[in-house]
Amino acid sequence: MSSNTAATQPLAWPEGLSRVPYWAFQRGDIYRDEQRLIFQGNCWNYLCLEADLAKPGDFRTTFVGDAPVIAARDADGEIYAFENRCAHRGALICLDDHGSNKKDFSCVYHAWTYDLKGNLIGVAFKDGVKGQGGMPATFRMEEHAPRKLRIALVHGLVFGSFSEEVPPIEEYLGDAIMARIERVLGGRAPVVLGRFTQVLPNNWKLYMENVKDSYHASILHLFFTTFEINRLSQKGAIIVDDSGGHHVSYSQIDRSAAPDTAYANQQIRSDSEYRLADPSLLQGFEEFPDGITLQILSVFPTFVLQQIQNAIAVRQIVPRGTGRTDLNWSILGYAHDTAEQRLVRLKQANLVGPAGYISMEDGCVGGFVQRGIAGSPEAQAVLEMGGVGADSSESRVTEASVRGFWKAYRAHLGF
Amino acid sequence: MVQDAFHIIMQAQADYARCIDDDRLENWPDYFDDPCIYKITTAANHREGLEAGIVFANSRGMLIDRVSALREANIYERHTYRHILGVPSILTQSGGGVRSETPFLVARIMRDGETDIFATGRYLDLYRFSDASAKLAERIVVCDSSRIDTLLALPL
Numbered sequence: 001m002s003s004n005t006a007a008t009q010p011l012a013w014p015e016g017l018s019r020v021p022y023w024a025f026q027r028g029d030i031y032r033d034e035q036r037l038i039f040q041g042n043c044w045n046y047l048c049l050e051a052d053l054a055k056p057g058d059f060r061t062t063f064v065g066d067a068p069v070i071a072a073r074d075a076d077g078e079i080y081a082f083e084n085r086c087a088h089r090g091a092l093i094c095l096d097d098h099g100s101n102k103k104d105f106s107c108v109y110h111a112w113t114y115d116l117k118g119n120l121i122g123v124a125f126k127d128g129v130k131g132q133g134g135m136p137a138t139f140r141m142e143e144h145a146p147r148k149l150r151i152a153l154v155h156g157l158v159f160g161s162f163s164e165e166v167p168p169i170e171e172y173l174g175d176a177i178m179a180r181i182e183r184v185l186g187g188r189a190p191v192v193l194g195r196f197t198q199v200l201p202n203n204w205k206l207y208m209e210n211v212k213d214s215y216h217a218s219i220l221h222l223f224f225t226t227f228e229i230n231r232l233s234q235k236g237a238i239i240v241d242d243s244g245g246h247h248v249s250y251s252q253i254d255r256s257a258a259p260d261t262a263y264a265n266q267q268i269r270s271d272s273e274y275r276l277a278d279p280s281l282l283q284g285f286e287e288f289p290d291g292i293t294l295q296i297l298s299v300f301p302t303f304v305l306q307q308i309q310n311a312i313a314v315r316q317i318v319p320r321g322t323g324r325t326d327l328n329w330s331i332l333g334y335a336h337d338t339a340e341q342r343l344v345r346l347k348q349a350n351l352v353g354p355a356g357y358i359s360m361e362d363g364c365v366g367g368f369v370q371r372g373i374a375g376s377p378e379a380q381a382v383l384e385m386g387g388v389g390a391d392s393s394e395s396r397v398t399e400a401s402v403r404g405f406w407k408a409y410r411a412h413l414g415f
Numbered sequence: 416m417v418q419d420a421f422h423i424i425m426q427a428q429a430d431y432a433r434c435i436d437d438d439r440l441e442n443w444p445d446y447f448d449d450p451c452i453y454k455i456t457t458a459a460n461h462r463e464g465l466e467a468g469i470v471f472a473n474s475r476g477m478l479i480d481r482v483s484a485l486r487e488a489n490i491y492e493r494h495t496y497r498h499i500l501g502v503p504s505i506l507t508q509s510g511g512g513v514r515s516e517t518p519f520l521v522a523r524i525m526r527d528g529e530t531d532i533f534a535t536g537r538y539l540d541l542y543r544f545s546d547a548s549a550k551l552a553e554r555i556v557v558c559d560s561s562r563i564d565t566l567l568a569l570p571l
Contacts, residue, residue, distance in 0.1 A: 097459070194460050194467030197562045222488040277483070278476030326562075331467040342466070347477075349467045354563040355455065361490045363566040 013415035014380060017403040018388040023377035025203040025370065030413075031322045038301050038412050039065025039319075042166040044152055044159040044173075046303035046316050047071045049330065051156060051190050052098065053079055059105075059116070060098040063318045064160060069149065070094050071158060072102065074116040079153070081160045082118030083146035086110075093146065118148050154178070155185035157305075157314070173299065174241045180248045180297050183288060184307050189335035193345060198327040198354040202366030204302065204319040205409070207327065210362050211298050211315075212405055214238055214249045214396035215385050220365065223357040236294075237394050240401050244390045245300025245408030247401035250292050281347050284310040285340075298401075300408050308358070310341070311348035323370055327363075329353050420513045420549075424503050424542055427549045428517060432498035435570060440482045443570060448543055449475035452553040455571055457561040458536070469558075469567055481570065491568045493526040496533065498571075503540075512543040512552055521571055523564075534571055535559045 011030075014021060024030055039045060045064040048071050052060045059072035061084055068084035070093065086093050086107040093105045093114060104121065106113040113122035120141045128134025149160035152169035159169055170178060200207055210216070236251030276282070287310055297305040302317035312333070318326040329352070333345045352359045373379065383406075386398025390407045393400050409415075431446045433439075447453065454468035472478050501518035508514075516537050523533035541553035556571045 192465060194456065194465045194469075195561065196457060196460075196469055198566070199562050199564045201565055220490060222490075223484060276476075277479040278474045280474075281477065281480065343473075346467055346471050347473070350471055350477075353469050354565075355470045355567040357484055357489065360566050360568060364491055367565060 011415075013410060016388055017390055017406055018383045020381040020383065020406055021377070022373040022379050022381070025206060025373065026322055026377055028322060031319070033413055034319070035065045035067075037414070038409070040067065040162045041412055042161075042163045043301055043412070044161050044166060044169055044299070045301070046299065046314070047081055047149075047151075047158045047160045049156055049190060049192065049314070050079070050153060050158055051192060053158070055100065057101045057103065057116070058099070059094070059096075059102050061094055061096065062316070064149070064162065065319060067162075068092060069160065070105065070118070071160070072116040079151050079158055080117045081149040081151055081158075082114075083149075085146045086112055087120055087144040087146055088112045088123075114145070118146055120144050155181050156188075156190055157181070157185065157303075159299075159303075173246060174243075176239050177241055177246045177248065177297065177299065180239070180250075180295065181305060183290065183292070184295065184297075184305060184312065190312070190332045191335050191337075192330050193333050193342075194329075194331040194349065196329045196331075196353055198329065198363055200325040200327055200363060200366055201323065202325060202370040203322055204317050204325040205405075206366035206369050207317055207325055207362070208298065208302065208405055209402050210366060211296060211304050212247050212249075212401040213399060214401065215399055216365075217249075217396075220361050221358045223351075236396055237392065238396055238398065238401050239392045240390050240404040243300065243408045243411070244404030244406070246298060247404060248295060248297045249396060249401065250295040251396070252291050252293060281350060282309070284344050284348060300405070306352065308351055309348055310344050311351050312345070313349075313352055325366075420508060420542075420544070421503065421505055423544065423549045424505070424513065424515055424517075424540075427542070427551075428500055428503065428538075432500055436496055436498055438495065440485065440569070443482060444475045444478035446551055447475050447478060447554070448550040448552045451475060451478075451551060452555070453478060453551075453570075454554075455556040455558065455567065457558050459561050461555070461557045469563065470570070478570075485568060489568065491566060494569070495524050496569055496571075497522045497524065512541050513549075515540050515542065519571070531564065533564065536571075 047062045047069060048060045053071060053073040056073050056075045056077060059070055062069050062071055069081055070084045071081040073079050084093050088110055091107055091109040093107050104113050104115055111124035112120060115121050123135060125133060126135050147162060149162055152159045154169055239248040293309055295307045304315040306313045314330045316328040320326055331349050333342055351357050354363060383399045383403050386393060386395060386400050390400050390404035434442050450473060453472045455470040456468045499520040503515045503517040506514040506516060516539055518537045521534045522530055524530045536556060536558040539555040539557060540551060542549040543552045
């Protein structure tokens, strides 16, 4: 389908939540609508950790969809964020990933200068040189600034929004999601142990579908299943919020339960005799009093908080065009970790990231879909596992949270 | 001694690269002492002192597990590497071993033939010598870039 044809024919989304048209992963016009209606629309976007901005003068550059953003802690102690785009001619204001002791940001192009709140505070040669040139008398610095974002803090996570209408973050997330963020980060001081970017050869939504897909986890990821980190027949559930856009999938290992035969009977390759030469990889420590050993939590549109045993991480998903996505991993520990606990985290970090025993496949599978659907924009994905709704469920043999994602997505895009 | 260490390390590294590029991964842990440290990280993390690796092992057993996971558990599209190693620089020598640094370039060849520069960086190594062979007590693989394309399956 050419985009010219498409522009004259309004796109129709199939009825219900159980079908997803493949053109949603392919079309440039859809991508542009997403930027406007989701990333710059009524959503909260993860920017960075509060720990990244520990002291006044600390800053970090990040993204909200395509838009480059600077997040900084001002001398007043508050966190601010604004577009990393000079109000003069549009150049990036800041060219560093992060830094400290910053007093102001000065654009390299013509030295227009901004404070840490994003206010324009200086224009080079504003009054001209020797009475010649300069800005007109009508020019007011306070009328020119990059767009500022609203900021919301949730247990050490910094979210930003370009929207004035987006509801307060507590309302946006809802009580269930707020509580599940709190159980991992509440009252704890996260420390970044490492950062990596995994470049995914697929549309951003294919990664978000994968994150929310509790159906695939124990089938695609043999490592997960064999070591009984995650068995569908174990105690666990999924939570989908009312909007559909946020979810939690969790499990608790029930060591007293008899081994189940569901996998053997399905002849899925997930059952094997695979054993570790060095099992210390999975010898963690009791960290959470509720006994939950795995919790994957997503916030619409593009944030993931992960607890897999003692492997804690946040993931930021940044779209880079219809067929390319950056997945930014921050591997976390806590400030109160002992040396032994820290070593456990370093070992368990092997589970996740670009080389992760249980996340390696997630980096490829979105690309398999992107390539698989290349010739079939009008065909549709089938999402009927566990019904056609988007409700919380005691079973994880369901695609309810994937359907929830599409419910929220369609609400934002007006489909 | 400098001459000897240099040549032994050159030979060991050439063998190490051939082992991976020829898909003899089962032999790859043999290039390490036990215990050992093997870590893949990025220049930015290394510079900032961030400890977590993309891959981290502190025993030869964990390296063996990497290989068996790749063979038996993990799903990924078939591909191979071609390691091009630079000349090692011998940094220090002591009773504890020889520290060296070697630049590398790794091309990744996908099953359809698509070939890319997958990673460049340097090995920060601690070699221990016994008889005429050298084993890695420590290899920190510092990738120049923080971006990894799609996945990092095979070892660097």
